[in-house]
Amino acid sequence: MSVTMARYKQPKKLETLALNRLGDWVAQQAEWQMIPIAMLSQRDINTAQSKLSHNIHSIRNYLDYNVPWMLQDLFANEAIRALTELLEKTKRSLGFRGCMGKFVSQMNVVVRMAEVLFTKNLTVVSIDTIPKMLRSVFYSKLYMLTGLVYLNLGSLSGGWKTADMEDAVIKSLKELHSLKYLIINYDCTDNILRCVVQNCKHLELLDVSSSKCITNDSIDIIAMIKKLKSVQLYRTFVSLGGFVNVLLYCKKIEDIGRCDEIGKVLEYIDSNYCEVTTFNLKTFVSRYATFNQLQLAVQMCPYIRSMTVFHTTLETDLMVLIGLKDLRELKLLSCDFYADQVKQVLQVKGCNLVNLHLEHVDQIDLNALMYISQMCPFLETLTLYNCTLIKHTSLYTKKLEIPPFRNLKKITCVSTCTDEQLFFILTNSLNVEFIHIGTAIQLTDDLVFKILDKNPLIYLKELRIMQSDFLTMTSIERIIQSCMSLEVLVELESWTLLTDNDREYVKNYVKINNYNVDTSPIRRYDS
Numbered sequence: 001m002s003v004t005m006a007r008y009k010q011p012k013k014l015e016t017l018a019l020n021r022l023g024d025w026v027a028q029q030a031e032w033q034m035i036p037i038a039m040l041s042q043r044d045i046n047t048a049q050s051k052l053s054h055n056i057h058s059i060r061n062y063l064d065y066n067v068p069w070m071l072q073d074l075f076a077n078e079a080i081r082a083l084t085e086l087l088e089k090t091k092r093s094l095g096f097r098g099c100m101g102k103f104v105s106q107m108n109v110v111v112r113m114a115e116v117l118f119t120k121n122l123t124v125v126s127i128d129t130i131p132k133m134l135r136s137v138f139y140s141k142l143y144m145l146t147g148l149v150y151l152n153l154g155s156l157s158g159g160w161k162t163a164d165m166e167d168a169v170i171k172s173l174k175e176l177h178s179l180k181y182l183i184i185n186y187d188c189t190d191n192i193l194r195c196v197v198q199n200c201k202h203l204e205l206l207d208v209s210s211s212k213c214i215t216n217d218s219i220d221i222i223a224m225i226k227k228l229k230s231v232q233l234y235r236t237f238v239s240l241g242g243f244v245n246v247l248l249y250c251k252k253i254e255d256i257g258r259c260d261e262i263g264k265v266l267e268y269i270d271s272n273y274c275e276v277t278t279f280n281l282k283t284f285v286s287r288y289a290t291f292n293q294l295q296l297a298v299q300m301c302p303y304i305r306s307m308t309v310f311h312t313t314l315e316t317d318l319m320v321l322i323g324l325k326d327l328r329e330l331k332l333l334s335c336d337f338y339a340d341q342v343k344q345v346l347q348v349k350g351c352n353l354v355n356l357h358l359e360h361v362d363q364i365d366l367n368a369l370m371y372i373s374q375m376c377p378f379l380e381t382l383t384l385y386n387c388t389l390i391k392h393t394s395l396y397t398k399k400l401e402i403p404p405f406r407n408l409k410k411i412t413c414v415s416t417c418t419d420e421q422l423f424f425i426l427t428n429s430l431n432v433e434f435i436h437i438g439t440a441i442q443l444t445d446d447l448v449f450k451i452l453d454k455n456p457l458i459y460l461k462e463l464r465i466m467q468s469d470f471l472t473m474t475s476i477e478r479i480i481q482s483c484m485s486l487e488v489l490v491e492l493e494s495w496t497l498l499t500d501n502d503r504e505y506v507k508n509y510v511k512i513n514n515y516n517v518d519t520s521p522i523r524r525y526d527s
Contacts, residue, residue, distance in 0.1 A: 006485045009516045019071065022063075023078025027086040029059055030113035034090075038105040048105075052112060060116045072121035079117055084131045086110050111137055118144040123178075127154035142172035151176065152183040159186035159212055170195045183207040188214055193221040200225075207232040209257070216242035223249035232257035244268055247279050255283040258308075262286045263293025266300055278302055282326075286310070287333070291317045298323040306355075311335035322348040329355035337363040343371055350375030357383040365392040366421050373404030373428065381410040382425075389417035404428040414438030414466075419447050427454040433485075435460060439467040448475045452482045462488040468495045473502050480510070480517060488518050 012020075033055060040048040067075050087110050094103045114137045122145050127135055142151075156165050165187045173179075173192065179200045184192065188211035196203060203225050208214050214236035222231060228250055233243070234257050243265045246256055259265070263286060269276055281301040287310040289297070294309065298320055306329040311318060319341050321327065327349050337343060342361065346353075353376045358364070364387050372379070382405070408429040413422065415438065422441065426432075435457075437443065443465060451457075460483045465471065480486065492503055503519070510517045 006487075007516060008514045015071070019075050019078045022067070022075060023080075023082040026059070026063075026079045026113060026116060027082035027110075029055075029116075030083065030086060030110045034106040034109050037109050038102045041105045042101070052109060056112060056115050059113075060119065063116055064119045064121070067121075069121040072119065073124050076117045076122055080114065080130060080134065083110055083114055083134065087131070087133050107133075114138070115141055120145070120147040123147055123149045125150070126152040128152060139168060143175040145172075146175050147178055148176050149178055150181040151179060152181075153185075153187075154183075155185050155210075156187040159210065162187045162189060162211075162213060166191055174199050176200060177202075179203055181205040184211070186210045186212075190214075190218050190221060193218055197221060197224045202227060204228060205230040207257075208236060209233070210235040212237060214238060216245070218242075219245045219249075222246070225250075226252075228252060230255040230257075234258045240264055240268065247281070248273065248276070252280065254280050254303075256281070257283075258285040258287075260286050260288045263289040263297070266293060266296040270296055270300070276300075282306065284308065288312070289316060291320065294320045302326075305329060307331065308357075309333070311340055318342060318345050321345050324349070327352050329353070329357075331355075331357035331359065332361060333359045335361055337361055337368045339363065343368070343375075346372060346375040350379075351377065353379055355379070355381040357381075357385065358387055359383075359385040360387065362388045362390075364389045366418075366424060367392050369421060369424055370400065370404070374400060374402050377402050378407050379405065380407055381412075382408055383412040384415045384417070385412065387415040389415055389421055391418060405432075406430060408432050410434040412436040412438075413441065416440040423447070423451060426451045426457075430455055431459050432457065433459055433461045435462070436464045437466060442470055443468055443475075444470045445472055445475045449478060452478055456482040456484075458482075458484045461485050462490075464488075464491050466491050466494060468497070470497065471495050472497050473505070476506055477509075480515060486515075486517050490519065490521070492519060493521055 033052065037048050037052050040051060063075075087107065090103070090106055090110060111133060114134050118141050125138060125142070125145065125148060127138060130138060142148075153169070156162075156169075166189055169184065169187070169192055173195045177199060180202050182196065182200065182203060182205065185207065188208035190213065196206070204227050206222065206225065206228060209232045214233065216238055218236075219238065219242045222228065223245065229252050231246065231250065231253065233246075240261050243256065243259055243261065246253060247265065247269065256262070262284065277300070279301050280303060282303050283306045284297055284301065284304050285308040289309055290312070294316060297304065302324070303326050304324050305326050307321060307324065307327060308331040309316070309318070309321075310333045318332070318335065321330070322345060330345075330349070330353055332342060335342060342358075350372075356372065356376060356379055361384075364384070372382070405425065405428045409432060411425060411429060411432055411434065413425070413436070426435070448471065463479065463483070463486065476489070476492070479489065492498060492506065506519055510519060
């Protein structure tokens with residue numbers, strides 16, 4: 001789609017319209033059955049439930065036969081949307097003198113209608129994205145989704161009733177033989193892991209973060225998952241010895257998530273297992289690593305592509321990172337750009353990097369930004385988080401040999417910086433698609449106009465300016481007019497100079513001109 005076409009809302013595809021209407025049809029089936037099922041329940045509740053189950057089974061078979069398998073996940077989203085709307089409508093219909101028994105029966109019909117989605121063709125389920133009213137059906141009927149590839153069970157009981165959840169989870173996992181990605185936080189147990197080993201032969205990713213039942217003994221079970229590439233054990237009771245066994249016995253493991261003791265793990269293996277040479281780890285995340293531990297990481301994990309390291313003064317020399325030949329993503333925390341040789345690291349490895357995240361990094365001035373732009377020509381994501389950006393003392397005067405930030409697609413700046421620094425980044429990022437500006441930066445109408453005069457940001461799709469005491473309607477109008485590909489313009493609620501009437505005007509302005517821009521407030525809370 002061209003930039004000009006992307007500017008305006010396009011007619012929905014026939015496929016989208018059909019799926020949308022089919023979702024409404026499912027909700028309509030539920031609505032039609034509310035009254036007869038409620039009336040039947042008053043006489044014989046068992047017969048009513050049997051009748052409802054029969055109707056759901058018939059609708060499920062009808063949909064399974066008529067909805068193409070490759071559209072099942074999209075259809076499920078539409079059906080859940082429509083059923084959620086019907087739940088809200090039903091809740092609003094309960095008057096002060098309404099019959100509670102009838103109301104409960106009607107709500108039960110809507111909730112159970114979600115069962116029509118339970119076929120072998122559904123491949124993705126993320127419980128966190130499903131409204132709470134419908135989750136119980138998914139928890140109890142997951143075993144029917146035999147084609148699931150991705151399953152995120154969310155927080156389940158939050159660790160409060162792990163034993164109560166265990167049987168239901170095991171019952172489901174016994175049937176999910178196609179599963180590749182499983183996320184089960186807080187409530188994973190060794191019994192669940194044994195079930196995974198026996199039944200989920202294709203599993204590649206396992207996230208059991210915050211599960212207090214997961215200990216070093218659990219690693220012996222996890223090691224039996226032959227195709228496992230990623231395991232997340234953060235905030236479990238797996239200690240140093242457990243992580244040692246993960247590296248030694250999970251032969252295909254590439255990612256163990258955040259492990260602050262990974263340096264000590266490598267030291268232990270180096271001292272006690274001389275025959276071990278290298279591991280396949282591609283992600284290294286630790287907030288505590290000495291120079292010797294980083295050296296071991298480079299030697300023993302030569303395939304690392306993503307490195308997150310917390311710099312400790314006098315203990316860590318960042319120059320050791322230049323030994324990572326496959327490094328693509330670098331996240332540095334708590335260091336100085338010049339004093340801790342960040343510049344020298346980028347000088348050697350910058351051409352490899354596509355993602356650079358600097359957090360609590362000091363000494364960044366305009367020269368440093370110029371160095372980054374020249375040393376990291378293929379950078380696609382740049383994040384400056386809680387950094388101290390300072391005014392330069394003497395400006396880098398040489399002509400820049402490489403056009404700065406031409407490949408940058410995503411910019412996140414949650415740091416204090418000068419107008420000059422922000423101007424340099426944004427005016428040179430000709431192909432940027434996402435910009436997030438934090439509360440520490442106070443943009444003005446004048447600066448916005450200067451930036452857009454030099455770089456109209458025609459490929460920008462999403463703009464988030466978290467807070468502003470100076471931006472006015474003129475900036476919004478100019479942004480919408482200039483940014484031809486803009487789809488999301490949010491956080492306008494935190495622009496203090498805008499009134500409710502101004503925001504309503506923006507909404508109507510977008511609607512009247514048929515612009516493809518969403519300015520609605522972000523939904524922050526679970527329904």
